Amino acid sequence: MKWNPIIFRFKLPPTLKQLVDERIWLVAFIGLAGLLLAYPLWADGYSLNLVRDMLIFGIVALSLDWLWGKGGMLSFGHAAFFGIGAYSMAITSINLDWGFSSLLGLFASVAIPGIIALLIGYFLIFAGVRGAYFVIVTLAIGIVSQQAAISWVSVTGGDSGLLGIPPLGFTLGDHRFQLDNSLSLYYVVLTVALLSLLFLWQLSRGLYGNLLKGIENNEKRAQSLGHNTSLHLLIVMISSAMLAGLAGGLYASCTGFVAPDLLSLMLSTEIFVWVAVGGRGTLLGPFIGAFIIMRLQQVVSSISTGLWPLVIGAIFIIIVFVFPDGILPFIRKFVVRFKLLFEKSGVKHGR
């Protein structure tokens, strides 16, 4: 396929609805970004680490939303890409005694999930596997990769995983430059999160987003117009896997460990829940979903050590009832309705 930059350059005049949507999104984004940038001013080291980890999981949720919300393909084994990224980082940086091994590890944590997604995606997507079949196959991939992590003990450390992953950094001459304090790690992760969020948003608000939505709506139509839809979907899948892998690499080096639960079905389900709760297809919503659910999990599991899985389940069901499309779309609907109401009453007063 020829590189077709037109998709990214050409702009349609926006509709009023789009303008409102974009304004809501931007306000939410700037508000959240501002809050997170300023957070270290009053947070202690522990809370900073906690929010950092949440941001990392937010990036994973974002990568699933890119695949599912924008590309229309739900992966139920998305933790596999995250976990493979984390293990790539861990194995490379622990076993390789070289000044730049942790940077190489970070590279591997992006590249290896990308290559795996390329192989799997090629055989799935070009074979026309879509919808429920895609969900089932990705579910299987998640289970297989977790099994591999558990049973390949000599490389992965088995059930207990790998501990003592060195922090991100490099050695130049006699000097070691290393990211090992909470503050700098926090800002590195925050930067990655905000940039990937902005990048994917920018990418999907234009014609490319329309094309992906079109493919999801009616792939046959897009094909018969001349779009190589399988290739587009494959690219989305690879980039999603790479982003999830990057998050995995960051997680491994920030927390210093990897374990099979990083690619478990449980985590895959949680990622799915974050996206669903935050609002599928909103990109920002999954971050909010991840924050809310994880925060609840921590609090509930400390209050009632035995009951917490049940309570989390109950809260999730309540959220699904109250916000069937997710939290962000709910807020959007609310804002739009409020605005309409306001404009109507304004007209009345004017007369």
Add this chain to the structure above:
Amino acid sequence: MAAKLLETSNIKKYFGGLKVLQDVNISLDYGELLCILGPNGAGKTTFFNVISGTFKPTGGKVVFEGKNIAGLPIHKYARMGIMRKFQVPSIFDDLSVRENLAVAMIANRNSAPSNDRIMEVIDIIGLKTFIDTEAGNLAHGQKQWLEIGLAIITDPKLLLLDEPTAGMTADETAKTASLINSLRGQYAIIVIEHDMHFVRALNSYTIILHKGTNFREGSFSQIESDPEVKEIYMGRK
């Protein structure tokens, strides 16, 4: 002799023992309008599926601009300039009319996309007051026109229209006929229909497909007066 735009020779398509197409031959010049008429089950849609790449023919050749194209992937057909409108409206429901056309337009690699071109096409298909309407909310006839719009915005060489008036009111059918007549000459068009009245309005070279073969061909008035054609239609309807 210069190559024709499209020539099919002895197209066969079998589904197991079911011989849907046997030896269909057509030939079409640039800018020419051709109607393929036939009762339900004559194999019209199957023939379209073959020349638009959805089905690989069991036998025979599909030659487009001098190249045999049978068996290429679907999106390649579109890129060569073969554009198809499906029988059931097939558009992007969640996108607005304008976005639908934009997504179609960027599939065309030969000319730069422009908002002016989109407006021009919207004008042609008569959806000027629905630019920002989500396509899923359009009326049935409007969806059909939008789909024709999707086809023509890619600047195709050959337009395949599969029963463009299916499910339309008499008013909408007349409008569709004049829309197609206005496109005549710019693109080669093949229309398949079972509605005689609509084909009469187009008044073009017509092929009658019956039991998977060319049954009769000629100008519409010749076809219309053929007693055997009448029988096929009378016998069925």
Add this chain to the structure above:
Amino acid sequence: MSKKINRREALKTIGAAVAISATSFGVPTLLKAADTIKIGFMAPLTGFGALAAPYIQRPFELAVEQINAQGGAGGRKLEFVTEDTQSSTKGTIEKTRMLIGRNKVDVLMGLIYSMERKAALTVSIPNNKLLVYPTFYEGDECNRNLICTGQIPNQSIDKFVPWLMQNVGKTVYILGSDYLWPRTCTEHIEKAVKASGGKIVGVEYFPFGTYDFAPALLKVKDVNPDMVWTMVVGSDTSTVIKQYRSFNLKPQLVSNAVDEMWATFMPKEDLTGIISDQSYFMTRNSSANSVFVKAYQDKFGVENGLIPALAEAMYCGTWLYAKAVAKAGSTDNEKVVKAISQIQFDAPQGPVSIMACNNHMRTNSLIGKTREDGLFDILADQGMTDPNIPNCSL
């Protein structure tokens, strides 16, 4: 588990969760009152460890209650926060970070699996926090910030093997799960057996989740050793013992892993007659033990009154820490660690103390034979054994 979930508690939990998550984000924890000692207690309350978790949770809570009833440790009351490791590395690390970072605990206690211990240590050591760990394990940790109160291999084997050679026979066939603890124990057993003039006639390891031990058991039948030593752990234990019984094999079953807990998850008649070495059996005859068992069963009820060695070790660890703090007059790590090797606790298993060179506890080596009720007839009470970790001198 007998824990009932009542509606009011569930609603209260949801309410509190919502309230806390809404208000506590990033608000600094209130400084703890200086006159209490804060313990972070961790156990695998959910996940595969959930069945074992109560056996460290109950003795811990009992010890805290008793210590506080006596006026606390050096006049300071103990308070504790319980956290769930979810039986996973991830859960353990997150909770350890939280207990140290947010709850600002003075000491960490609990955990059952080696995986949990290793995970917690990656956080607690850099943060210079003491961890008190109760489980018997492979015995290779050597760190000032870790106190272990369970048997390590030499403590369950060095006195057990000579006894077996004298009372059971000379040939041993070993069956174990395929991981570090059985492998380390096997090395010790081999050494001890050789020293007593016996012989190892077979060793076999099985991956976790093995459901067919027949090939190995057929070999055992062929070789016909005097005893079969099993170190198959987890849910595979009941599989191997059931199959052993169904093969109707004659060799005496012995183990250094079988305790009272096992009768809760497999048929007692299959367990009957196994000879095991533990640091503690609840049938041990001593006044300290009868007081302990009575207090335990008064607090938790007879139905929850089973006390395996693991539980008693947790009880010892909690008490030893409290006594060390009292002696040191401080919760400062260095001072507590220095003090803890200078005190003694009259534990249910006997008078226990911590060895200064490796921070492990001197434990008893009791030999017991499983009765029909799942408890043990004590065959020998061999007294305190020093933990031996080669090349460790703290």
